Amino acid sequence: MALETLIESLPSLFDGLTVTLLLTAFGIILGTILGIVLATGRSYAARPLAYLILIYEKVLRGIPLLVLFFLIYFGLPQIGINFDAFTAAVLGLGLRSSAYQAQIYRGAINSIPEGQIHAAFSLGMNKLKAIRHVIIPQMLRLSIPGWSNEFTILLKDTSLAFGIGVIELMRQGRYIQVRDPDLVLIVFLLIAIIYFVLVFTANKTLRYIEKKYQMAGYQAEAHR
């Protein structure tokens, strides 16, 4: 009976969900760390380096994620670089996200008045200290709305890892569909709901964090 098959399949969906969450976590961590480095590098590093970063961003924002996955997972082994599917997916997600996040952070950096870094220098901070203690803390606060967006996009895009055989939520759904084609509607509805709940919860949490770390006096007030 269909219902029984569905219930029997639930643990496998749960396994898939775990993989999806792991992809999201590793991907966003990689993307965030690299994104911050890229953005500060683009704004404060010497010319040639800043220019290289610009090229990196343009390239990674210019190719579809699935193509990136294929390049990393199927392409790189040809030149002797091998990754398992999960690592390849994390790399693809993280690298692409870093390019988008760099844009978010750069926008935030540009909105910090230049005088702040002058003030930091005047206290005797070197460039690195000024960036670390004055620019980055403000940049991160200003970036939370954009970062939330990027987070939810990355979470949903983990489903593309299906394409290189990572057994995440989508792939588990597909297995159930193959076993019992009658379940296709209900299974993918269920998967859609899981994604939705994840994104919804993430947005709520991040909105809370955004409010908590808001710089006093910098909240945009609604004028309705």
Place this chain on the structure above:
Amino acid sequence: MVMLEVKDIYKSYGKVPILKGVSFTMKKEQTKVIIGPSGTGKSTLLRCINQLSPPDKGHVWLNGEEITNPKTNINKFREKIGFVFQDFNLFNHLTALRNVSIGLEKVKKIEKEEAQKRAMQELTRVGLKAQATQYPAQLSGGQKQRVGIARALAMDPDVILFDEPTSALDPELIGDVLDVMKSLCGKVAMLVVTHEMGFARNVADEIIFMEGGVIVEQGAPKEMFTNAKMARTKEFLGRIGALYGEEETGG
């Protein structure tokens, strides 16, 4: 003894020459006020001293050590040269207290608790003990500027450079800031760019009048206000005096 020596500073922005050979010296704990028309290079001069915008030519020495030497560690010097900005430039993400203590914590490497104790003393000195936990956006302009002064003071500088510290303030808030600056007189050297003639007249040990990128005349305030040698100085002081009213010069 000469503490700060500025010699033959030249600076252009693009093709526009701003400073055309400025030299002067300052003694320990002296207060000097730089006056002059807008666009004369007064602010640029301050920024050339602490190398926020390094001069094209010329030298600056602090306590006999050359700041403008390319081999020198400029950050070490900047610890000793406080800077107070026209538009405050407080760190928006930090409370008043942390604005004052961050230099102690991150540059002087003083322990957080000790640094904040010291910061609290400086805030008390500028009359802002009660505002310690507030963020810059929650302070008035005058309060922000006093935090700015406390931030500079906390580093225990040899000299503080003031770049038009009251120009962005409402008239009724200017007094509080000037009072704090007066209270520092003789405790730390101050080099002040300002249009506050009352302050220049009553507080300065010496006034420097600048125009067109050079120092036109310098001397004791009394001399400058009553017996300026150069016609241009007289004219400027006369015009400014008429504009700001003579009553200010009394207090």
